[in-house]
Amino acid sequence: MPEAPGAMPSGAARRPEPLTLRAAARVQRQVIGALLLRELSTRFGRENLGFLWLFLEPALLGGTIGLVHHLSGRGLPGGVDVLSFWVLGYIPFFLFRSVVNRAPVAIVSNQSLLYHRRITILDIMLARDLLEGAAVLGAMAVFVLAIGLATGTWPEQPAKLVLGMALMLVLAHGIGLLISAGSVYTEMFERITHMVTYLSLPILGSFFMVFWLPTEVQKMVLWMPTVHCFEIVRDGQFGSAVPTSYDVSYVLTCAALLNLFGLAALRKARRDMVV
Amino acid sequence: MTIWTRRSPLTNPPERAGIDPVGWSGPVPRPSALGRLRRWARRRAFPLAVLLPTLLAAVWLFGFAAPQFESEARFIIRTRQAPATGMGLEAALQGAGFSRTSEDALGVRDYLESHDAVAALRARMPLIDIYRRPEADVIARLWWSDPSAERLRDYFRRMVTAQYDQTSGITALKVRSFRPEDSQALAAELLALSEQLVNRLNLRLMEDGLRVAREEVARAEARLAAVQGAITGFREREHSLDPGRSAAVALENIGKLEGALAGARAELAEAGRFSRADTPRILQLRNRVEGLAQQVAEERARISSSGAASSQQLGEFERLGTERELARTQLASATASLERARVDAQRQQIFLLRIVEPHRAEWARYPKATETVLYIFLCLAVGYGLAWLLIAGMREHAA
Numbered sequence: 001m002p003e004a005p006g007a008m009p010s011g012a013a014r015r016p017e018p019l020t021l022r023a024a025a026r027v028q029r030q031v032i033g034a035l036l037l038r039e040l041s042t043r044f045g046r047e048n049l050g051f052l053w054l055f056l057e058p059a060l061l062g063g064t065i066g067l068v069h070h071l072s073g074r075g076l077p078g079g080v081d082v083l084s085f086w087v088l089g090y091i092p093f094f095l096f097r098s099v100v101n102r103a104p105v106a107i108v109s110n111q112s113l114l115y116h117r118r119i120t121i122l123d124i125m126l127a128r129d130l131l132e133g134a135a136v137l138g139a140m141a142v143f144v145l146a147i148g149l150a151t152g153t154w155p156e157q158p159a160k161l162v163l164g165m166a167l168m169l170v171l172a173h174g175i176g177l178l179i180s181a182g183s184v185y186t187e188m189f190e191r192i193t194h195m196v197t198y199l200s201l202p203i204l205g206s207f208f209m210v211f212w213l214p215t216e217v218q219k220m221v222l223w224m225p226t227v228h229c230f231e232i233v234r235d236g237q238f239g240s241a242v243p244t245s246y247d248v249s250y251v252l253t254c255a256a257l258l259n260l261f262g263l264a265a266l267r268k269a270r271r272d273m274v275v
Numbered sequence: 276m277t278i279w280t281r282r283s284p285l286t287n288p289p290e291r292a293g294i295d296p297v298g299w300s301g302p303v304p305r306p307s308a309l310g311r312l313r314r315w316a317r318r319r320a321f322p323l324a325v326l327l328p329t330l331l332a333a334v335w336l337f338g339f340a341a342p343q344f345e346s347e348a349r350f351i352i353r354t355r356q357a358p359a360t361g362m363g364l365e366a367a368l369q370g371a372g373f374s375r376t377s378e379d380a381l382g383v384r385d386y387l388e389s390h391d392a393v394a395a396l397r398a399r400m401p402l403i404d405i406y407r408r409p410e411a412d413v414i415a416r417l418w419w420s421d422p423s424a425e426r427l428r429d430y431f432r433r434m435v436t437a438q439y440d441q442t443s444g445i446t447a448l449k450v451r452s453f454r455p456e457d458s459q460a461l462a463a464e465l466l467a468l469s470e471q472l473v474n475r476l477n478l479r480l481m482e483d484g485l486r487v488a489r490e491e492v493a494r495a496e497a498r499l500a501a502v503q504g505a506i507t508g509f510r511e512r513e514h515s516l517d518p519g520r521s522a523a524v525a526l527e528n529i530g531k532l533e534g535a536l537a538g539a540r541a542e543l544a545e546a547g548r549f550s551r552a553d554t555p556r557i558l559q560l561r562n563r564v565e566g567l568a569q570q571v572a573e574e575r576a577r578i579s580s581s582g583a584a585s586s587q588q589l590g591e592f593e594r595l596g597t598e599r600e601l602a603r604t605q606l607a608s609a610t611a612s613l614e615r616a617r618v619d620a621q622r623q624q625i626f627l628l629r630i631v632e633p634h635r636a637e638w639a640r641y642p643k644a645t646e647t648v649l650y651i652f653l654c655l656a657v658g659y660g661l662a663w664l665l666i667a668g669m670r671e672h673a674a
Contacts, residue, residue: 024669024672263661
């Protein structure tokens with residue numbers, strides 16, 4: 001826009017130009033990047049192992065669970081490798097659980113940041129969830145490498161491991177948005193989220209494979225979008241050694257709906273929020 | 276003390292607004308056509324991004340899309356073996372569903388969706404003509420008049436599905452095409468192809484199972500024939516049917532002769548006590564004794580002269596006899612195992628049992644216009660909502 005020539009009466013009166021969409025997107029990227037770094041420091045600090053905990057947390061939990069089942073010596077139906085089955089079942093679940101469980105406190109613990117004009121709740125949520133996703137994906141990569149080196153079975157399609165985790169992240173992100181929006185209105189979410197995530201562990205699909213079940217139960221179970229994510233991850237790891245059934249478009253639809261409602265709820269919640 | 280306040284443009288008196296460079300941007304050139312189009316599109320984003328595509332899809336699906344008729348057939352793949360019953364949950368989990376899954380049925384399902392089936396179908400029916408009927412609409416029909424095998428298979432997989440139900444073991448074959456009779460013919464042909472596949476598999480299984488047993492029988496037969504030949508050769512060479520028997524007969528002869536000789540001697544001794552030595556009766560008896568003694572001596576001489584040869588012959592003959600017995604036993608057991616293998620193979624045989632014959636559709640189920648339009652609308656609306664929310668969130672950073 002051409003500037004009108006002439007003296008400005010005073011600098012204070014000048015309204016900043018509205019940025020174009022592309023510039024706004026760049027600002028948002030920068031904000032999210034900065035928030036990521038901040039989240040890293042606040043969550044893990046610079047003491048003892050520091051950022052290493054980011055990977056160690058899921059790795060230790062997944063590894064222990066896998067090891068316990070490995071040592072128990074009970075084989076799994078379909079001849080699936082015990083250790084990799086449990087580890088690959090647990091790590092995506094860890095992602096889901098930590099994203100969803102952190103959602104109720106996401107706004108409260110970062111409320112002070114919202115005084116900055118350019119930081120929105122969505123930025124905070126995105127930064128947290130991206131960090132979580134990157135950490136868990138890193139832990140998974142370490143495990144896949146370790147399993148590959150130890151047993152010589154490498155993932156059949158590594159892209160599907162990433163796809164499954166990404167879909168899981170998007171799903172969990174949508175649920176997290178809804179929960180954090182709800183937490184603005186009531187504390188109930190903070191109280192029951194942990195319980196619900198633990199209780200839903202058996203039906204999320206992390207510890208069973210769809211083909212173990214009779215067809216009728218399979219149809220019921222496949223309504224859960226998370227089940228598809230686990231199946232995609234297993235398909236990526238074991239390939240055609242075990243039959244898997246999933247529908248990427250279904251997960252995408254679920255994730256899109258959850259995110260749509262989550263974003264809308266967040267918009268509504270922001271107006272009602274008392275900062 | 277001065278209090279600095281930020282001047283808001285709205286607080287300007289209206290008469291100054293025209294001159295104030297803050298509130299007035301000066302003359303703005305009329306935006307280019309492209310720019311105007313973009314502004315126009317931005318103002319009508321929802322109708323353009325959601326309603327228009329939905330409307331186009333609806334017009335196409337309700338107005339122009341050719342009806343597609345579906346023909347469905349159901350079959351079951353069974354073996355003669357009785358299915359395992361009484362599975363508990365534990366057993367079901369341990370069995371991992373594999374026990375429920377008949378790999379034969381899965382094999383048939385895979386075959387139905389394979390290029391093999393497409394090629395076989397193409398050889399028997401004008402597959403490409405069927406999917407390029409004049410009434411077919413331009414989107415749904417096969418786009419190429421001479422498609423490569425891969426393209427044809429991809430298209431075929433869209434139009435033909437085979438689903439296997441693990442619980443019931445039933446495979447449902449669904450065929451879509453632009454004419455009901457085409458669908459029915461295709462489904463019938465596919466069923467026939469599946470039956471042929473099952474028969475081929477059976478034949479192969481049977482052949483494999485029986486081949487070893489048959490070879491065993493053939494070997495036993497050859498051995499028996501060889502032994503029989505050796506025995507015949509022996510007999511021809513030695514001019515003797517059975518050396519054991521002939522030796523026994525000779526010994527029996529000697530025994531009889533010696534018995535008669537002893538009798539004759541006893542008679543002679545008895546007669547000699549009461550008669551003179553020259554009575555005719557004594558002479559007759561003496562002659563008889565002499566004759567018999569001579570005959571005994573001859574017989575003994577004959578046996579002892581051929582003694583060595585005969586015991587050798589006997590040994591060889593007995594060896595051949597044992598060999599023959601062994602060969603007979605082997606043949607008997609090989610025949611029995613062939614019989615068993617045949618029964619086994621028959622029990623393992625798989626059958627394709629038709630449950631539902633392909634029917635002729637009377638009503639075009641596809642394309643499911645209402646459902647598809649609704650689905651398109653919902654998907655686009657959700658996508659639009661997401662994009663709007665995300666972009667609005669982005670714009671907040673521009674403030």
